[in-house]
Amino acid sequence: IPMVERSVPVIFDDYIDMEFGTGCLKVTPAHDINDWEIGQRHGLEVIDTLNPDGTMSEAAGFYVGEDRFVVRKKIAKDLEASGHLVKVEDIVNKVGFSERTDAVIEPRLSLQWFVKMDQLAKPALDAVTDGRVKLHPAKFVNTYRHWME
Numbered sequence: 001i002p003m004v005e006r007s008v009p010v011i012f013d014d015y016i017d018m019e020f021g022t023g024c025l026k027v028t029p030a031h032d033i034n035d036w037e038i039g040q041r042h043g044l045e046v047i048d049t050l051n052p053d054g055t056m057s058e059a060a061g062f063y064v065g066e067d068r069f070v071v072r073k074k075i076a077k078d079l080e081a082s083g084h085l086v087k088v089e090d091i092v093n094k095v096g097f098s099e100r101t102d103a104v105i106e107p108r109l110s111l112q113w114f115v116k117m118d119q120l121a122k123p124a125l126d127a128v129t130d131g132r133v134k135l136h137p138a139k140f141v142n143t144y145r146h147w148m149e
Contacts, residue, residue: 002084003075004061011042021091030109050108068106121148 001008008026015038016025029039030048039046049060056063056071063071079085096105125148127133128141135141 002082003078006061009042009044011038011044013038013041032107036109046109048109050106052108052110054106117148124148 011027015034016023027035027038027044029036029044029046031050036046038044047059049057050068051057051065054068055065056068058064063074066074076085076088097103098105124133125145128135128144135144
């Protein structure tokens with residue numbers, strides 16, 4: 001990788017679609033679920049270049065603390081200036097957006113936890129059904145019931 005002078009392994013994986021583009025795929029295990037799975041199969045290093053707030057992390061090695069959208073434009077300019085940018089082309093990509101804020105959803109590694117709800121759902125639903133807990137607005141009682149059942 002020219003800007004950080006890091007070499008990357010070349011691997012072969014059945015996930016790659018040889019009919020799309022060059023048949024090559026860069027793999028970023030910390031930022032894509034499919035890449036994570038490929039990385040696990042091949043023992044690839046996981047480098048998380050984003051901080052939780054969407055700025056570049058220390059692991060990125062450059063532009064630390066700067067916003068990812070600004071940095072993406074800077075990288076293209078820097079690669080071009082250094083003679084490493086061969087070609088730019090538009091590709092239709094499936095980018096997720098928040099349904100509430102319309103913000104871009106950036107996949108990234110994070111600590112997650114899950115609660116087994118079997119023993120908690122019934123008492124929680126009963127508390128709403130018998131009036132010990134009130135939901136505001138009340139129109140969400142049916143939605144809550146659906147979640148708990």
